[in-house]
Amino acid sequence: GAVVSQHPSWVICKSGTSVKIECRSLDFQATTMFWYRQFPKQSLMLMATSNEGSKATYEQGVEKDKFLINHASLTLSTLTVTSAHPEDSSFYICSARVMGGVNTEAFFGQGTRLTVV
């Protein structure tokens, strides 16, 4: 199946700094990618929908100025957590759907564990 790769797998940063997470579709083009956040023992919560070449669409309650999303190409979307604080510590997961085919299965990255200290 299609592969979505996230980098880094884990990151530890100091409070107040910014962290960038990359999401790449390795063998297919994804005009749309999705970013999720998952706290321990909870479900995946959709943060935003990232569209190639346009502004991201954020879910209610997600601060767009804090979680900057850039989708510069059909294979890369980035999520930047700005001025990170300990409460931003979470598991961030991206997803991409295969476009233009019969199957609209979504593929997920392996996730990025962010710890803010």
Next chain:
Amino acid sequence: GESVGLHLPTLSVQEGDNSIINCAYSNSASDYFIWYKQESGKGPQFIIDIRSNMDKRQGQRVTVLLNKTVKHLSLQIAATQPGDSAVYFCAESVYSSASKIIFGSGTRLSIRP
């Protein structure tokens, strides 16, 4: 807001038995449903999907049932194995391009030897 939910947060099953994981959804506009498996520290892994024009779909050792009348989904895993231990999520979407996938609350499946 609308959500996808589950009846049971945890499920313990004897190895070799069949597992049934249930899910309720509330968005009547959703017409595409997916089951995912998530192991600790990893992203969700696709298991099986079903469109609303079907009420049953089978894969390898897994079957998904959809009851649109009561807005209920279930995932059946035959001959449950230790490797099936994980958290299982149902999710809903609209079967068209670029529609977001909304996850339910998840069920942890543990296997007794």
